[in-house]
Amino acid sequence: MAFHEVRLPVRLAFGSTGGVERRTEIVTLGSGFERRSSPWAHGRRRYLIGANLRSLDDMATLTAFFEARRGRLYGFRFRDFADWTSGGPGAETGPLDQRLGDGDGMRTGFVLVKRYGEGEDALERRIAKPVAGTVRVAVDGAELGPGAFALDAATGLVTLETPPGAGAAVTAGFEFDTPVRFDADRIEVTLESFDAGRMAAVPLIEVRV
Incomplete structure (x- = not known):
């Protein structure tokens, strides 16, 4: 497009x-x-x-x-x-804001998303235009350093340097357009x-x- x-x-x-x-x-x-x-x-x-x-x-x-x-x-x-932003109105952006998925020991690519609502009725919106320099990523609650992941700011794809272990929660915070x-x-x-x-x-x- x-x-x-x-x-x-x-x-x-x-x-x-x-x-x-x-x-x-x-x-x-x-x-x-x-x-x-x-x-x-x-x-x-x-x-x-x-x-x-x-x-x-x-x-x-x-x-x-x-x-x-x-x-x-x-x-x-x-x-x-x-x-x-990935957080609520007026909230500071943090690496635990949105859950991107769970590790399986092999997967390294995770797409940025933002959820609206709670529970089974929540809507998941793909975030394709994050603002470079604002994305923070965590695995099982521990924030990763800038060199531990790469961001494609044109698609919203986050690629981790090391695959997260099975069941490890991958989360992120970000600004977006x-x-x-x-x-x-x-x-x-x-x-x-x-x-x-x-x-x-x-x-x-x-x-x-």
């Missing part, structure tokens, strides 16, 4: 709105009961950015970023300020004075990578 490993400048996301959407299909039976199903295993995030920009410099920066992505053609990284693309091929800017303007909200949509 066409993707640029670059993050939208954080200041351009201030004042953004957005959240998760899901797709649920509901059939109401003659008895009044419902049958509900979803073709999506995971939710998809949507955002609106740019509506609060007033500086012509910031609007020019967003326009240049839009042009460099060729509109909707190339995906990019986006910092979702409502969900960007959400992979998105522009969901429109047009940007609209209104000039309100010589040094200020107004921009119509620009939609973003999460992409699978």
Whole structure:
């Protein structure tokens, strides 16, 4: 998939709105009961950015970023300020935040994930765009040094130098970006004075990578 490993400048996301959407299909039976199903295993995030920009410099920066992505053609990284760490809101990132799996004495590769909810109903989201330099990994509660694992920041794959023993819990903490693309091929800017303007909200949509 066409993707640029670059993050939208954080200041351009201030004042953004957005959240998760899901797709649920509901059939109401003659008895009044419902049958509900979803073709999506995971939710998809949507955002609106740019509506609060007033500086012509910031609007020019967003326009240049839009042009460099060729509109909707190339995906990019986006910092979702409502969900960007492995821990809870305001919590410090730690190596025990998320369980990646258990060792079997041979496996060395583990994909970063984040869980939402508790128990059997929890949803596991794959984290494909971690922020390099923020990932901390532990095996059975003991944090590994930086040289004990390698991170592919473009896929979220962590490769351990030594395979964990059978049953050893592999955990990690990290910051991450959400992979998105522009969901429109047009940007609209209104000039309100010589040094200020107004921009119509620009939609973003999460992409699978």
